[in-house]
Amino acid sequence: MSPSDQDLGLYVHIPFCRRRCHFCAFYLEIAQPAPMARFHSALIQEIALHRRQESLDGRTLQSIYFGGGTPTSLPADQLAEILTLIRSTWPTSVTAEVTVEAHPSSVTPSDLTILADAGFNRISFGAESMADKDFAAIGRVGRVHDTATAVQAARRAGFGNINLDLMYGLPGQSVQDWVHTLESLMSLAPSHISCYALTIEEGTRLAQDIRQNLALPPDDMLQIDMESAAERFLTDAGFARYEISNYAKPDYACRHNLLYWTGGQYLGLGPSAQSYLHGVRFGNMADLESYTACLNDHRLPMTDRTRLSTSERQRDALIFGLRLLRGVPRQAITAAERDHQIDVLIAKGLLDADHDRIRLTSLGRRYADTVAEQLF
Numbered sequence: 001m002s003p004s005d006q007d008l009g010l011y012v013h014i015p016f017c018r019r020r021c022h023f024c025a026f027y028l029e030i031a032q033p034a035p036m037a038r039f040h041s042a043l044i045q046e047i048a049l050h051r052r053q054e055s056l057d058g059r060t061l062q063s064i065y066f067g068g069g070t071p072t073s074l075p076a077d078q079l080a081e082i083l084t085l086i087r088s089t090w091p092t093s094v095t096a097e098v099t100v101e102a103h104p105s106s107v108t109p110s111d112l113t114i115l116a117d118a119g120f121n122r123i124s125f126g127a128e129s130m131a132d133k134d135f136a137a138i139g140r141v142g143r144v145h146d147t148a149t150a151v152q153a154a155r156r157a158g159f160g161n162i163n164l165d166l167m168y169g170l171p172g173q174s175v176q177d178w179v180h181t182l183e184s185l186m187s188l189a190p191s192h193i194s195c196y197a198l199t200i201e202e203g204t205r206l207a208q209d210i211r212q213n214l215a216l217p218p219d220d221m222l223q224i225d226m227e228s229a230a231e232r233f234l235t236d237a238g239f240a241r242y243e244i245s246n247y248a249k250p251d252y253a254c255r256h257n258l259l260y261w262t263g264g265q266y267l268g269l270g271p272s273a274q275s276y277l278h279g280v281r282f283g284n285m286a287d288l289e290s291y292t293a294c295l296n297d298h299r300l301p302m303t304d305r306t307r308l309s310t311s312e313r314q315r316d317a318l319i320f321g322l323r324l325l326r327g328v329p330r331q332a333i334t335a336a337e338r339d340h341q342i343d344v345l346i347a348k349g350l351l352d353a354d355h356d357r358i359r360l361t362s363l364g365r366r367y368a369d370t371v372a373e374q375l376f
């Protein structure tokens, strides 16, 4: 897929969770009725302002993605109402991918029915692991068997496209534990699996525990072994790895995320959401109070607005495009000495190239950003 005027997505950030996981650095608030009600009104106002300003020029949405936080912290009928409002505000393709992220331990069968009936056709569960001891180590709410219950309920509600988000390199997790998690999930027949290596973000509880010697930092070599084990296991199970962290059954690659990796355009709604439209990147305030105050004052809650130069667009296309296993066209590298630099990176085992395209090797995927910087 190449970027074109047809590639347009909408992202809605729902910034609430019941509790913050120990590794999580996303902007979010603890789910409470009063701030959730303020957010809901402000989001409706944000949609109305974008409609008035014709931010999307009447173009058709190809994907809609409700992420967070935990979108299903909001009542399912509110999520359904917001989706209906979006679809009546902007033309939406009949084949659009419409995703909602959900927490397996809090979403109910009746929520799932409401969401499927409203038009969500893809659901992404934050499963993380299938070992209870891992949940305790990362402060995650719930029990592992909630994932199976939620996936089965989602399927009964009508969801045929189900993603599971997983993490590896968790404190005390072995390669065998990780493979056991993958094995345990196969009977649930997900169509998509995302595997993220645990990273330690400043300001998180886990970073603090590591500083105080209460937890061990992730072991890079172990994470590399786990990444290889996941690739072997999931390939054998019929998944194709199409991006550094993402695996899909045929025809189930996430269309919304492909927008980000192929230079497509998207409008982000909600606190901290990012947008890229008409060559301009902008972000919303990452603070619920400022976000709602701005919208109550009939102003869009933007914090910054940058028109990307041609060179910045090319750089982004390279950094994001190289994340895809199919790589990028050779012409994406514009530096005069590119052939020399490509040869150097091939010699180091970081890149593969043929006449038309370059792509990261499995070693190169571990240093994707560094390789992209060296090519630019």
Ligand code: SF4
Pocket (backbone or CB within 6 Å): 016, 017, 019, 020, 021, 024, 025, 026, 028, 068, 069, 070, 103, 126
């Ligand atoms: S459920 Fe997800 S968004 Fe919420 S705190 Fe945990 S990792 Fe962060």
